[in-house]
Amino acid sequence: xxxxxxxxxxxxxxxxxxxxxxxxxxxxxxxxxxxxxxxxxxxxxxxxxxxxxxxxxxxxxxxxxxxxxxxxxxxxxxxxxxxxxxxxxxxxxxxxxxxxxxxxxxxxxxxxxxxxxxxxxxxxxxxxxxxxxxxxxxxxxxxxxxxxxxxxxxxxxxxxxxxxxxxxxxxxxxxxxxxxxxxxxxxxxxxxxxxxxxxxxxxxxxxxxxxxxxxxxxxxxxxxxxxxxxxxxxxxxxxxxxxxxxxxxxxxxxxxxxxxxxxxxxxxxxxxxxxxxxxxxxxxxxxxxxxxxxxxxxxxxxxxxxxxxxxxxxxxxxxxxxxxxxxxxxxxxxxxxxxxxxxxxxxxxxxxxxxxxxxxxxxxxxxxxxxxxxxxxxxxxxxxxxxxxxxxxxxxxxxxxxxxxxxxxxxxxxxxxxxxxxxxxxxxxxxxxxxxxxxxxxxxxxxxxxxxxxxxxxxxxxxxxxxxxxxxxxxxxxxxxxxxxxxxxxxxxxxxxxx
Numbered sequence: 028x029x030x031x032x033x034x035x036x037x038x039x040x041x042x043x044x045x046x047x048x049x050x051x052x053x054x055x056x057x058x059x060x061x062x063x064x065x066x067x068x069x070x071x072x073x074x075x076x077x078x079x080x081x082x083x084x085x086x087x088x089x090x091x092x093x094x095x096x097x098x099x100x101x102x103x104x105x106x107x108x109x110x111x112x113x114x115x116x117x118x119x120x121x122x123x124x125x126x127x128x129x130x131x132x133x134x135x136x137x138x139x140x141x142x143x144x145x146x147x148x149x150x151x152x153x154x155x156x157x158x159x160x161x162x163x164x165x166x167x168x169x170x171x172x173x174x175x176x177x178x179x180x181x182x183x184x185x186x187x188x189x190x191x192x193x194x195x196x197x198x199x200x201x202x203x204x205x206x207x208x209x210x211x212x213x214x215x216x217x218x219x220x221x222x223x224x225x226x227x228x229x230x231x232x233x234x235x236x237x238x239x240x241x242x243x244x245x246x247x248x249x250x251x252x253x254x255x256x257x258x259x260x261x262x263x264x265x266x267x268x269x270x271x272x273x274x275x276x277x278x279x280x281x282x283x284x285x286x287x288x289x290x291x292x293x294x295x296x297x298x299x300x301x302x303x304x305x306x307x308x309x310x311x312x313x314x315x316x317x318x319x320x321x322x323x324x325x326x327x328x329x330x331x332x333x334x335x336x337x338x339x340x341x342x343x344x345x346x347x348x349x350x351x352x353x354x355x356x357x358x359x360x361x362x363x364x365x366x367x368x369x370x371x372x373x374x375x376x377x378x379x380x381x382x383x384x385x386x387x388x389x390x391x392x393x394x395x396x397x398x399x400x401x402x403x404x405x406x407x408x409x410x411x412x413x414x415x416x417x418x419x420x421x422x423x424x425x426x427x428x429x430x431x432x433x434x435x436x437x438x439x440x441x442x443x444x445x446x447x448x449x450x451x452x453x454x455x456x457x458x459x460x461x462x463x464x465x466x467x468x469x470x471x472x473x474x475x476x477x478x479x480x481x482x483x484x485x486x487x488x489x490x491x492x493x494x495x496x497x498x499x500x501x502x503x504x505x506x507x508x509x510x511x512x513x514x515x516x517x518x519x520x521x522x523x524x525x526x
Contacts, residue, residue: 033387034061037236039212039226039249041066043077043189044358044375045242046196047086051379053203054090056386063206063234065226077189077305078106078285078298078369080466081125081182086376090199094169095526100195102301103187105169105283105519107162109369113289114479116422121150121478122284123368124158126182128470129505135489137505138473142457142486144498149477155502157181157509162284166516184369186285186298186305208234215253222353223249238387241356245363250346250356257347258362264415264442265343266433267293267365271321272307272337276330281520287367288327289423291315292433295327296366301523303333309365314433341365343411349403350396355382362407367414373466377406406466412446413467413475419446420479450476457483 036052038045041064049064087097097103108124115121129137141152153159158181161167168181201207210228218224225235226249241249250256262268277299286297293310308324315323321336345362349355357378364370381402385395418437449472452458459472493501517525 031237031390033237033389033391034059035236036060036062036238036240037226037234038062038064038240038242040064040242040244040358040360041193041197041207042242042244042358043193043196043372044244045240046193046200047372047375048240048242048357048379049200049205050090050196050203051086051383053200053205055383057203061206062200062204063208063236064200065208065210065212065228065234067209067211077192077372078109078186078296078366079184079372080369081184082373082376083184090196092195092199097185097187097192097195098523098526101185101187101191102303103185104281104299104301104523105167106184106186106285106369107158107167107181107283109285109287110162111287111289111417111475111478113423114287114294114417114421116480117424121474122153122156122159122162123471123474123478124153124156124162125184126156126158126470128152128473129155129502132493133489135487136469136473138470139457139487139490140493140498140501142483143490143493144502149480149482152474152477154506155509157512158183160509160513161516162282164513164516165280165282165519166513167283167519167522168516169522183283186300188300188302208232212248215249217253220352221254223253237353238391239354240382241354241360242358244359245341247346247356247360249354250349250351250360254351254354256351258342259344259347260342261344261411262342264411264440265365265418266313266436267309267311267343268341269312269317269320270307270309270339270341270365271317271324272305272339273324273328273335274303274305274333275328276333277301277303278330281523283519285369289421289434290323290327292320294367295324297329304328304330309367311433345404345407348400349378350399353387353391355399357382361403364407364410364414367417368410368467370410370466374406374410377466378403405462408443408445409462409465409467412443412449413472415442415446416450416472416475417479420450420476420481422480450481453483454481455484457486 038049049062053062108122110122112120131137212226213229214227216224223239225233227233239249282299288295292315296307298305308320310320341363349361358375385399419442421434423434453476459469
């Protein structure tokens with residue numbers, strides 16, 4: 028135990044993760060902490076545009092940032108889900124739509140009643156998703172509930188410009204007395220206990236701190252280069268190792284969902300903002316050259332590119348310790364999971380909230396460190412399994428040996444036992460098990476497994492308590508309520524313009 032009070036916080040690296048950290052710490056701890064953030068161009072930021080998942084609403088709300096202001100200042104659009112194209116089979120699509128599907132009855136989840144109805148095809152399931160129907164009709168309305176109905180309101184996230192969000196949070200943080208220093212870090216010093224004592228900048232300025240937060244991206248200046256915590260490599264499950272990112276002009280239809288399009292050696296993202304569209308191609312360099320990957324991305328844009336494609340290389344996995352000694356890694360310095368389910372910023376957000384709950388007060392306690400690392404490891408593994416699920420359940424046809432290499436490898440590979448158990452249980456009974464605080468909901472797991480070709484062999488017997496004629500009426504009523512709600516929603520772009 029270190030008996031010194033934790034007062035002086037040094038955040039290494041700005042960008043979205045650094046300024047999200049600074050903003051939340053200064054908001055919650057106020058004058059209890061002195062916060063200094065050091066950033067420079069040498070501490071890289073990916074910053075190519077972001078798609079998020081719904082919990083970011085809570086983060087902004089705690090900061091007191093109004094949604095309308097966020098939308099205006101970050102060129103944001105709304106996001107109701109992620110559409111996956113060619114992931115199950117070529118020419119097939121499905122969506123991981125946010126929010127609930129249908130309406131649960133008692134202890135029985137809606138999809139069990141739907142399974143009991145003997146649907147003709149898996150695609151019928153999305154008739155009962157408010158988010159899906161609104162997304163595909165380019166509609167949006169931030170309603171909390173649908174008047175006169177038993178359904179919950181629409182659940183949404185955002186597409187936005189990450190660099191603009193970082194600027195918003197920088198202004199927010201500096202107005203609350205966070206000190207920003209521009210400089211390139213050339214050295215760091217440890218004390219006799221192995222804790223980081225200070226960092227030194229290129230101009231010889233020495234910055235001391237009680238606690239350091241590494242937001243230096245893939246460089247991992249402190250957590251790895253100085254503290255050498257090690258890295259757990261997951262590329263045997265997730266073999267993609269490279270990406271190109273490029274911005275293009277926006278198109279007329281401002282769709283309220285992200286698109287993920289599978290190609291022969293990887294997949295392409297499309298993120299629509301108010302002023303432009305963010306695009307990228309995640310790929311496995313073992314199966315396609317960099318030049319061919321760049322050409323594939325540019326050939327599949329739906330408008331003129333605004334920038335030169337930027338290459339990003341990564342190793343999927345996580346730091347073996349996200350908190351070590353007096354240093355916590357947040358953001359890409361803590362690990363990387365490809366952005367297939369838009370979890371990058373959520374991992375930043377959850378790490379920040381976890382840190383606030385376990386923040387050292389009168390010195391650093393090993394119990395806090397151990398619990399932080401336990402929760403972080405579990406969260407990374409749960410998201411990892413969900414991403415592997417998409418790859419492993421692919422049914423892409425073998426048009427040629429060269430084209431099928433990546434997808435065949437993913438179909439045939441051994442997967443984590445935790446994921447295999449989930450798949451086997453759903454196949455047999457339609458049941459999804461998950462940890463109580465697991466990020467992805469039961470509805471999310473059901474949608475991906477149905478969308479990628481698993482139709483369960485059975486349903487929960489509790490669904491048999493409803494008579495066939497009553498079940499038909501129930502399903503028809505749910506569908507009618509959703510259709511009526513979507514009909515009454517404004518166009519997505521019109522809603523944004525009203526703000």
